[in-house]
Amino acid sequence: MGKLPSPVIVTSGNPLRLGATLTPEGVNFSVFSRNASRLFLCLYSRSHDEAPAEEIALDPVKNRTGDIWHCHVQGLGPNALYLWRAEGPFEPGRGHRFNRNRPLVDPYAKALTDGGWDLSRALAYDPDSPDKDLSCSEHCDDSLIPKCVVVDDDFDWEGDAPLNFPLKDCVIYETHVRGLTRSLLGRKKVPEGPPPVGHPGTYRGVAEMIGYFKSLGVTSLELLPIHEFDSVERFRRNPRTGKLLANFWGYSPLAFFAPKATYAYVDGEAHAEADPARPVREFKHMVRELHKAGIEVILDVVFNHTAEGSELGPTLSFRGLDNSIYYILDEDRRFYKNFSGCGNTMNCNHPVTRTLIHDCLRYWVAHMHVDGFRFDLGSILGRDSTGQLLENPPVIESIAEDPLLRDTKIIAEAWDAGGAYQVGSFPGGRWAEWNDKYRDDIRRFWKGEKGAAMHLATRITGSSDLYLRDGRKPFHSINFITAHDGFTLNDLVSYAKKHNEENGEDNRDGMDHNWSANNGAEGESDEPAVEARRNRQVRNFLATILLSIGTPMLLGGDEIRRTQKGNNNAYCQDNETGWYDWERAAEHKDIFDFCAALIRFRKAHPAFRRPEFFTGLDNDSNLLPDITWFDEQGRPPHWESINLTLSALIDGSKTEVSNETSDNDFYLMFNATHHAIAFTIPRHPRGLPWSKVIDTGARPPDDILEDGACKPLERQESCLLAPRSLVLLQSPPA
Secondary structure: OOOOOOOOEEEOOOOOOOEEEEOOOEEEEEEEOOOOOEEEEEEEOOOOOOOOOEEEEOOOOOOEEOOEEEEEEEOOOOOOEEEEEEEOOEEHHHOEEOOOOOOEOOOOOOOEOOOOOOHHHOOOOOOOOOOHHHOOOOOOOHHHOOOEEOOOOOOOOOOOOOOOOOHHHOOEEEEOHHHHHHHHOOOOOOOOOOOOOOOOOOHHHHHOOHHHHHHHOOOEEEEOOOEEEOOOOOOOEOOOOOOEOOOOOOOOEEEEEEEOHHHOOOOOHHHHHHOOOHHHHHHHHHHHHHHHOOOEEEEEEOOOOOOOOOOOOOOOOHHHHHHHHHEOEOOOOOOEOOOOOOOOOEOOOOHHHHHHHHHHHHHHHHOOOOOEEEEOOHHHHHEOOOOOEOOOOHHHHHHHHOHHHOOOEEEEOOEOOOOOEOOOOOOOOOOEEEEHHHHHHHHHHHHOOOOHHHHHHHHHEOOHHHHOOOOOOHHHEEEEOOOOOOOOHHHHOOOOOOOOHHHOOOOOOOOOOOOOOOOOOOOOOOOHHHHHHHHHHHHHHHHHHHOOEOEEEEEOOHHHOOOOOOOOOOOOOOOOOOOOOOOHHHHOHHHHHHHHHHHHHHHHOHHHOOOOOOOOOOOOOOOOOOEEEEOOOOOOOOOOOOOOEEEEEEOHHHOOOOOOOOOOOEEEEEEOOOOOEEEEOOOOOOOOOOEEEEEOOOOOOOOEOOHHHOOEOOOOOEEEEOOOEEEEEEOOOO
16 A cells, blocks of 8 residues: 655645546645535555544645645655545525535546445435435445555556557457356366466456457457456345345446446455555556467447436546536436436536537547457436437547547447437447347348348348448448347347346346347257257357348357356346356357358458448459349349348458458348248359358358368259358459
């Protein structure tokens, strides 16, 4: 811990650097509060102290510039612990919830101490009062919440910088820092799986998985929230085991600048006390090592709400510093607008909050070297202080135009819990989007829904119906079939309905419309015919997404058929349900091999990484359109009546990818019916022979062939597709 100087010498400080900033002489502290009448800086000796070792009252004249309160403490150094207190009106009806007795986390804190929080008791009101949140509590116990840590940003990056791969060349792997390796605790090497992990459930454990990521071939990790949150949030018990459920996913942020402390490896509690800034270095180490291996880091960020919840929630930071500024309040300002579904909504387009978001994103890029962000419930970023959606939201546009973030990936979840849905119309220019229409349409097709082939054609060619009209490109569509929020790929083909009973909500939570099918048995099965159908459907989904134009995102573990036992909302399952079971890697090695080969194939063929939409037009050189559609009989399809079969001829010479040579031509065939169909193959326009590359209906290893192993079809006129299968043919390069 940073030692407190004796005596404590305080000067006015600098208002321009928000947060705690090391100087040659000590530490500068700066925090925003417009409506507080007094601010107090509290310094602590240890993380669990119930009261500060030193409390510094800031003078409203000497230590305030505009709405910024600031001071400089001489002799203070790295690892010093601190919190704020704010004195002001406690008038919930006017939106003010100041309470001098509540210690507050600095919104710009770069690290928080770990362990033993009880945020549910950190209330600014008396829960026993009949007036509830209208009462003002005099209780004071600083041990209930973590302490902020003064961080030294110095780190040997060894020349590292963000990789910033073009989106069109990325294969994103969505995963959870803890869930990825937690099950490997105390385990030996898993056959066919990742190597032994010495630091399971941590940033370092992610770095230890680099060899596995490289063998799979993914380019980018998208990590579920790693901003500090209360992982021991206690809200209900597992009805089967009786154990308390946890906040596993982390969609309840407390400090936007601070990496999650429990994801940092520490050697015992004493070590954590001695080195509270370790999470920052551990995160940087993970990023640096991933970058060395050519793997990007994308963060799932949650600027739409905080862990403070509704008016009955705890006062931890923003609420106590200036509630009426940071949150969107109801007409009755005692209450909060709840477009997040989590009790409150951040007032993102207020200039103060907007600055906070910008400073945060810039910090994670400039100081932590991340390559991109996925914005949870991104539509909330487009709401004004009353909750109305803005036509040109300042924060969304300014993120897109920020010069420091110009090469940084920005991906929106283009909806929120308040009814906004903006997939295909998210404002701000260069934003990419999670494309849930892709997810649903591909699921419907492979389930065999009538008329789904027409929608399949639109989705696999980049969703031009969504992104062409405003000048965006196919790669702005983040194509996914499964994600953390929903079934895993294994469960999508193994369960006809969700099974969320262990979440303790009587199976009411999670999506009801999943377009899933159990293929003959509900849940795990040892019936060979059932497993064969499931494996084929898994291959169909993987092949579809990796052969689609756009940016593919895979849910971590789908390549080994990871299961959550039918739970499609495992947000509270910090256990075997939410953790990756790597013993499945040996059982489903054929699926891993198929997925890895698909990724290699995609990387090798620019025809599937097109930066521009297909036009269907030819050119003067060979009169071959860039894409031509056919039905199973080799004729132009009748789109109004086409059902569960579809074919496409793709001209690989028109990839429009700079610095890459022309690709092969391809003939792609889909059969989502329950019977085999002999597809007629049109003659290649230049008389070239067709060779089979991918056949999801074939047994491994014949389900996908490397380019050198491909041989021309014996019959060039037709190809038999097994029930529910996909076949890809290719011609030699022109």
